[in-house]
Every structure is written in structure tokens, then in C-alpha cells.
Amino acid sequence: MEKRRLGRTGLRVSVLGFGGSEIGYEGASQATVDRLLGSALDAGLNVIDTAECYERSEQLIGGALGDRRRECFIFTKCGHAGGWGRADWRQAPLLASIERSLQRLRTDHVDLVQLHSCSEDVLRRGEAIRALQTARERGLTRFIGYSGDGAAARYAVECGAFDTLQTSLNVAEQAPLTLTLPLAIEREMGVIAKRPIANAAVAAARRPSRGSYGYEYWKRLQELDYDFMKRRDAVATALRFPPSVPGVHTAIVGTARPGRFEENARHLSAGKLPTVELKAIRARWAEVADDSWVGQT
Numbered sequence: 001m002e003k004r005r006l007g008r009t010g011l012r013v014s015v016l017g018f019g020g021s022e023i024g025y026e027g028a029s030q031a032t033v034d035r036l037l038g039s040a041l042d043a044g045l046n047v048i049d050t051a052e053c054y055e056r057s058e059q060l061i062g063g064a065l066g067d068r069r070r071e072c073f074i075f076t077k078c079g080h081a082g083g084w085g086r087a088d089w090r091q092a093p094l095l096a097s098i099e100r101s102l103q104r105l106r107t108d109h110v111d112l113v114q115l116h117s118c119s120e121d122v123l124r125r126g127e128a129i130r131a132l133q134t135a136r137e138r139g140l141t142r143f144i145g146y147s148g149d150g151a152a153a154r155y156a157v158e159c160g161a162f163d164t165l166q167t168s169l170n171v172a173e174q175a176p177l178t179l180t181l182p183l184a185i186e187r188e189m190g191v192i193a194k195r196p197i198a199n200a201a202v203a204a205a206r207r208p209s210r211g212s213y214g215y216e217y218w219k220r221l222q223e224l225d226y227d228f229m230k231r232r233d234a235v236a237t238a239l240r241f242p243p244s245v246p247g248v249h250t251a252i253v254g255t256a257r258p259g260r261f262e263e264n265a266r267h268l269s270a271g272k273l274p275t276v277e278l279k280a281i282r283a284r285w286a287e288v289a290d291d292s293w294v295g296q297t
Contacts, residue, residue: 001044001265004249007190009143009163011073011111013047015243016268017192018261019254020050024057028256033060040261041071049166049192049252050105051077051116052097053084058104069107075166075192076101077116077147079128089115089122094131098140114145114166117297120152129161147194149176149295157183164190166252168295169242170198171226172217174285175295177245185247193242195296196251202229202238213296224288226281236267241281244272 003012018040023033037048048065050057058076065072079087081097088094098113113135115128122128123146132144145164146156153167157180165184167176173195184191201208201217208214221229228237242251253264272278 002268002271003046006192006249007164007184008188009112009190011143011190013073013190013250014045015250016045016261016264017047017049017075017250017252018045019194019252020048020057020061021054022254022256023060024050024055026256027055028060030060030063032256032258033064035258036255036261037061037064037068039258041068043262043265045261045265046072047075047250047252048072049075049194051080052101052104053077053080053116058101062104062106065106073111074105074107075112075114075145076105076110077114078132079116079118087118089118089125089128091127091131091134094128095135095140098135102140109139110141112143112145112164113141114147114164115156117148118152120155123152123155123159129159133161143190145190145192147192149297150179153180153295154183157187157189160187162189164192166192166194168195168297169193169245169248169251170196170202170217171238171241171281171285172198172201172220172224173293173296174282174289175293177282181245181247191248193245193248193251196242196253197235197238199296203235216296220289220293224284226284228277228281236270237273237277239264239267240270240273241278243268244278 002015006013078097135141143163146162147166198217199214201214
């Protein structure tokens with residue numbers, strides 16, 4: 001699997017990463033996660049991204065890795081130790097959450113800790129950033145990053161405190177290509193694309209449930225009406241889009257279905273999209289998208 005340097009971190013990361021939300025929220029068994037991660041690592045994937053609020057995701061990953069911990073880079077997120085609806089950006093709770101993540105993941109450090117979608121105001125107050133810097137000083141993490149979208153993501157890049165940016169990027173979510181990526185490239189930040197297949201809206205046979213991320217992306221795709229969406233390789237083309245964007249180093253895809261990562265790896269083995277196709281997708285977005293199509297944080 002293709003490897004890219006994750007900005008100034010120097011980490012050589014696989015272009016396809018494992019997202020840990022589905023295994024937590026869908027209640028995957030330990031045996032299933034053992035199979036998922038085993039096959040993913042065998043395929044050359046070396047990025048695993050999770051968060052403390054993804055139910056049992058961290059515990060499942062820790063249990064599955066065992067003596068293969070050194071074969072991969074573990075990324076996690078903090079800020080919602082009490083659940084997604086109970087954010088806490090104070091330094092002490094953030095550090096306690098990071099230490100709990102290490103216990104769950106059965107490791108003495110992670111490779112990246114990210115603030116999980118806090119607001120621009122929280123970032124400007126500075127306490128949350130200082131918490132991550134303290135975690136890095138204590139050896140709990142090698143690098144620190146921000147995961148989020150919109151104005152907060154722009155500030156996270158501008159402030160210079162973070163090594164990486166994780167942001168939503170797909171054929172139905174292209175605002176980062178002008179809002180954050182150019183400056184992130186200039187500052188040599190690692191860029192991690194989340195939701196690269198638009199929360200599966202690209203492959204949706206029917207409209208997703210109202211209020212979900214997939215629903216918003218599905219609506220956008222109806223208006224965008226890309227030519228490639230009519231082809232049998234529509235999902236493969238959509239998945240290849242984020243890694244084809246300059247400055248993107250890895251794309252995180254979550255699944256609780258064994259075998260899916262081998263399929264995604266085959267899609268990405270075709271490499272970047274042809275320039276003419278990449279330009280067509282960008283041009284269609286510029287023609288159709290409006291200011292209401294903001295990041296799906």
C-alpha cells in the first residue's frame with residue numbers, strides 16, 4: 001500500500017487508514033475486530049484512528065493489536081470523555097482522558113492525540129491546546145492535532161500549535177480545498193481526510209435517514225449529479241478523490257465488516273485519479289455548491 005510522509009511529523013503513513021467509530025457504535029465483537037485489523041495490517045495499512053467517545057472502540061483496538069502494536073500508528077481524540085454531548089475542554093480532564101485512552105489501547109503512548117471538534121472559541125482560549133502540549137511533553141503522545149471543520153479548522157491551522165489537521169473531505173465536501181489545505185501545505189502539516197466516501201452516501205441505494213451526515217451528503221450529491229456517479233466504479237472513484245487532492249496524506253475509512261478493507265485497498269491501488277477527472281469533479285463543485293454547504297463536523 002502506498003505510504004506518504006505525514007507532513008512535518010515524518011511518519012510514513014498508509015494512504016488508507018482504519019476508522020474506529022463503526023466498530024464502537026455498531027457493537028462489533030472482539031473476534032470481528034481481531035479479523036478486521038489483522039487483515040488491514042496484512043494489507044499494508046498502518047494508520048488506526050479512534051476516539052475516547054466511540055463507545056468501546058479503543059478497548060477493541062487495544063485487544064486486537066497485541067504484539068502488532070509496533071506495526072501501526074495509533075491516532076485518538078479527546079474532549080468528549082463523558083460522551084459526545086458532554087464536551088469538557090479543561091486541562092485536567094483532557095489529560096485524564098488521554099491517560100485512560102492509553103490504558104484502553106494497551107500502550108504507553110499514542111502517535112497522535114487530536115482535539116475532537118472543539119470550537120474556535122475553545123481553541124483561542126488556549127487551555128485545551130496546552131493540555132495536548134503537556135501530554136506531548138510527558139511522552140503520552142508523539143504529536144498533537146486538531147480534528148474538525150470550518151472556521152475552527154482554519155484557526156487550528158493558522159495558530160501553528162498543531163502537527164496535523166483531520167478534516168471532512170470528499171466529493172460532497174470540498175470546502176477544505178480552499179479554506180484550510182493551502183495553508184496546511186504551506187506549514188507542512190499532516191492532513192488526514194475523514195469521511196472520504198461521504199458517510200457511504202455515494203453508494204446509498206436510497207435516501208439516508210434525515211438528520212444524519214449521510215443525508216446531508218446524499219442531498220448534495222443529487223444536485224451535483226457527477227457523471228462518474230452513473231458508472232459501476234462510482235465508489236472507487238469517490239474513494240480515490242481525497243488522496244488525489246494535493247496535501248492529503250491519508251484517508252480514514254471506518255467499517256465493521258471484514259473484507260471491506262481489502263476491497264478499499266484494491267480501489268486505491270489504482271492510484272490518483274486522472275487529472276481530467278479530478279478537474280471535472282472540482283469544476284462541478286464550483287458550479288453547484290453554495291455557502292450553506294459547510295463542513296459536517
